[in-house]
Amino acid sequence: MASLKLNVVREGLRLAAPFRISGHVFELCDAIFVTLDDGAHRGRGEAAGVFYLNDDADHMLTAIEGVRAAIEAGPSREELRGILPAGGARNAIDAALWELEAQRSGKPVWALAGLPEPRPLLTTFTLGADDPQVMAEGARGYAQARAIKVKLTGDLDLDIARVQAIRAARPDVWLGVDANQGFAIGDLDALVAAMVDSKVSLIEQPLARGREADLQGYKSPIPIAADESALTLDDVPGLVGRFDVFNIKLDKCGGLTEGLMIARAAKDHGLEVMVGNMVCTSIGMAPGFVLGQLCDICDLDGPIFLKQDRTPGIVYRDGAAWCDDDVWGATAAVAVV
Known part of the structure; x- marks a missing residue:
């Protein structure tokens, strides 16, 4: 894959109302939004991380910056699994790579994944x-x-x-x-x-x-x-x-x-x-x-x-x-x- 330009930002996602589960109440979620572009196509990805694993926006941003060069080198999605560990950071980059591949190939993501046309x-x-x-x-x-x-x-x-x-x-x-x-x-x-x-x-x-x-x-x-x-x-x-x-x-x-x-x-x-x-x-x-x-x-x-x-x-x-x-x-x- 050709070299890519990576952009990653933090976004605050505000909930319409407080949301309560066992041990936690959520009103705002910090997420990251990434783009990968090759000058003609762009892939996008978003992740909120995993709060109970302390996988928050700060952690995700740090993880991505630590391997920026490897990501901008244009890895395959399988290679990405060896570059970043499981978690929100890899999810966001993985999604961007899927969309980038869809645009380059002219095939939607579901077809690239070997799935039939999606249903509701x-x-x-x-x-x-x-x-x-x-x-x-x-x-x-x-x-x-x-x-x-x-x-x-x-x-x-x-x-x-x-x-x-x-x-x-x-x-x-x-x-x-x-x-x-x-x-x-x-x-x-x-x-x-x-x-x-x-x-x-x-x-x-x-x-x-x-x-x-x-x-x-x-x-x-x-x-x-x-x-x-x-x-x-x-x-x-x-x-x-x-x-x-x-x-x-x-x-x-x-x-x-x-x-x-x-x-x-x-x-x-x-x-x-x-x-x-x-x-x-x-x-x-x-x-x-x-x-x-x-x-x-x-x-x-x-x-x-x-x-x-x-x-x-x-x-x-x-x-x-x-x-x-x-x-x-x-x-x-x-x-x-």
Whole structure:
């Protein structure tokens, strides 16, 4: 690949309202936005990093500057995996390389990835943790949603009340819960039983990262997904017998290139695959939409939490997400200015 010009900036993504999960409340997300251009074509990428790994904007910017020369030398996406470790920095550069290749080749990213023409993807719409009745009203407010994911905090009785209120408000939707590491193994039987009663279809990351062995052989009637316990391709074999679903997030694994590898490896190991997201604009979400074409469960709602998204952006209609090639990965050159 010919030499490239790299530009990387920090961007503050402000949320429309505070968003609460177990142990954290988010109002602003610092992301990075990168471009790679060769004078005729330009590729773009965005990443928010992984907050619980201290992979923040400062860390991502430092990581990229440390290998600027190697990136501007024009590596392949496979070579990039040896230049930067898994994380947000590599995700942003990887996305820019994908779009750059799409423009140079005249093929959209999904075709370069060997995938069929994309289809709209049913996506979850996420409710941050709050008072049960506030969350129930939020569920009603997601009028178009056909799937809702509920953030829990680890307060068992309150979390059960939250889910019960949401199920009463929306008896029609697929429902999943995300514990964000909030529980211990001793809580799990009670949590699972209550979730069965509320017709919950997925329990995500109930235990802390590092406690995966506690789930060895645990039999749950509801599939259990690994998120914080599932970072990269190397984690796939260790999840077998402990989890049912691998939640791929491109900021965790370092980009679409590795995300596609994880999806295929996880299925080879008998795991289902989910694509998730950090808070991001449609540019950051678009590679996840490509990956979502291989996934059993999609959580692609990140841009809806922002005060302002990019234009053009992902379209949400009838509970599904649609990302046109014009958002990212277009075959026509993005103007280089």
